[in-house]
Amino acid sequence: MKKFLFIFSTIFITQAALADQPKDWQLGFQNPASDGMRDIVNFHNNLLLPIIIAISVFVLFLMLYACVRFRASANPNPSKRTHNVTVEILWTLIPCLILIVMAVPSFKILYKQDTIPKADLTIKAIGYQWYWGYEYPDENIIFDSYMIEKKDLKANQPRLLAVDNEVVVPVNKVVKVLITANDVLHAWALPSFGVKRDAVPGRINETWFKAEKEGTYYGQCSELCGIKHAFMPITVKVVSEEDYQEWLSEARVKFAKEEIENDKLKLASK
Numbered sequence: 680m681k682k683f684l685f686i687f688s689t690i691f692i693t694q695a696a697l698a699d700q701p702k703d704w705q706l707g708f709q710n711p712a713s714d715g716m717r718d719i720v721n722f723h724n725n726l727l728l729p730i731i732i733a734i735s736v737f738v739l740f741l742m743l744y745a746c747v748r749f750r751a752s753a754n755p756n757p758s759k760r761t762h763n764v765t766v767e768i769l770w771t772l773i774p775c776l777i778l779i780v781m782a783v784p785s786f787k788i789l790y791k792q793d794t795i796p797k798a799d800l801t802i803k804a805i806g807y808q809w810y811w812g813y814e815y816p817d818e819n820i821i822f823d824s825y826m827i828e829k830k831d832l833k834a835n836q837p838r839l840l841a842v843d844n845e846v847v848v849p850v851n852k853v854v855k856v857l858i859t860a861n862d863v864l865h866a867w868a869l870p871s872f873g874v875k876r877d878a879v880p881g882r883i884n885e886t887w888f889k890a891e892k893e894g895t896y897y898g899q900c901s902e903l904c905g906i907k908h909a910f911m912p913i914t915v916k917v918v919s920e921e922d923y924q925e926w927l928s929e930a931r932v933k934f935a936k937e938e939i940e941n942d943k944l945k946l947a948s949k
């Protein structure tokens with residue numbers, strides 16, 4: 680029974696870990712793990728893609744039709760017409776209508792993302808050249824999060840995405856993320872949660888997510904920030920409430936902010 684449980688949990692954990700990261704030859708989005716991302720994926724798949732395909736097919740048809748119908752041999756005396764009021768009104772109006780049809784659901788999603796529900800916990804992400812620093816302001820926790828070099832990767836840790844200290848959050852809880860930077864522009868982005876916000880020095884941006892299933896989720900800095908822009912990934916581990924509390928009690932000691940501040944005070948007083 681124990682063995683079975685072990686195998687079962689290993690498979691489950693591995694799948695959870697693999698479900699939410701980029702795959703080789705992937706087309707399209709990562710699997711959504713939050714309501715916000717599901718909205719984005721539905722909007723893209725059910726509205727944008729059909730419009731894009733219809734327009735592409737229509738333009739291709741027009742081009743082929745013009746090539747055949749108006750080729751020199753079939754059409755020796757070309758028309759000298761330069762204006763056609765009906766066509767001009769149509770090709771202005773129809774794209775306008777298409778844009779309006781796209782804008783309405785798009786704004787709905789944007790406003791939904793912009794309204795932060797009452798947060799269960801708040802984390803602060805600070806972009807540095809070239810790593811992320813995190814704070815849990817209510818828990819007196821502060822730590823830095825560096826990418827793991829290829830040679831140090833363990834099994835199941837994806838290259839260029841895994842970090843030494845992951846952000847840990849509980850499942851099904853509203854997490855508010857405050858985002859800023861220390862030096863240049865960075866951007867905190869996590870595709871599975873549909874989250875992407877610029878990290879701007881001297882300014883705090885905020886966003887939120889509510890992760891729906893446990894697992895490890897990967898993102899990357901998404902604002903060109905310098906030579907190691909590609910090497911400051913973001914890893915968020917979504918765990919159960921109990922595991923989160925357990926992590927908190929360890930992290931409060933391991934990553935205690937007060938001690939660091941005390942050290943700074945001591946240094947300053949010397």
Ligand SMILES: [Cu+2]
Pocket residue numbers: 806807864865866900901902903904908911
């Ligand atoms: Cu960056």
